[in-house]
Amino acid sequence: MISKKICMIGAFSVGKSALVARFVHSIFSDQYLSTVGVKISKKVIDLNGADLTMVLWDMEGKDDFADVHMSYLRGAMGFFTVADGTRRETLTMALRLRELALETAGDVPHIIIVNKADLDWEISDAQLADLEASGIRIIRTSAKTGLGVEEAFTTLAEAMMKN
Numbered sequence: 001m002i003s004k005k006i007c008m009i010g011a012f013s014v015g016k017s018a019l020v021a022r023f024v025h026s027i028f029s030d031q032y033l034s035t036v037g038v039k040i041s042k043k044v045i046d047l048n049g050a051d052l053t054m055v056l057w058d059m060e061g062k063d064d065f066a067d068v069h070m071s072y073l074r075g076a077m078g079f080f081t082v083a084d085g086t087r088r089e090t091l092t093m094a095l096r097l098r099e100l101a102l103e104t105a106g107d108v109p110h111i112i113i114v115n116k117a118d119l120d121w122e123i124s125d126a127q128l129a130d131l132e133a134s135g136i137r138i139i140r141t142s143a144k145t146g147l148g149v150e151e152a153f154t155t156l157a158e159a160m161m162k163n
Helices: 016-023 088-105 125-135 149-161
Strands: 002-009 038-047 050-059 079-082 110-115 137-141
Touching: 002 016, 002 088, 002 149, 016 038, 016 050, 016 079, 016 110, 038 110, 038 149, 050 149, 079 088, 079 149, 088 110, 110 149, 125 137, 137 149
Parallel strands: 002 050, 002 079, 079 110, 110 137
Antiparallel strands: 038 050
16 A cells, blocks of 8 residues: 655634645535644545555644744655635745745645635635746635545546655
């Protein structure tokens, strides 16, 4: 069995834990519980006939770059930076964290998830299209409805297996 470490990074309250819960347990809760440190979850998926264990490191959200524990990224085979579509500033944070993560983890597969697609967004489609045109992979999700969640994790898994 193949095992891959994947980190979830992003600002405070963007939905990292909710995305992991939706993917691993197929659940969503409206109750917000802040992650302290890192929470590790696992899910085995069948990827083209091979079992892949995705070891998900759900890192606590920070709104200050200086407090982000990038050391958790060591050994990661891929990562997500997560933004909240209802808060424009979280996309700026996600882009900066992406750069810091690439410095720490190296050039590993990564995706920016813009979460909360079930709500009205401050982040525009044009803004996301510009980022995508520059080569940044972005997937729109809703941990609440499940929209795009499987796609995000499967897409990253496939990219890690090719890498």
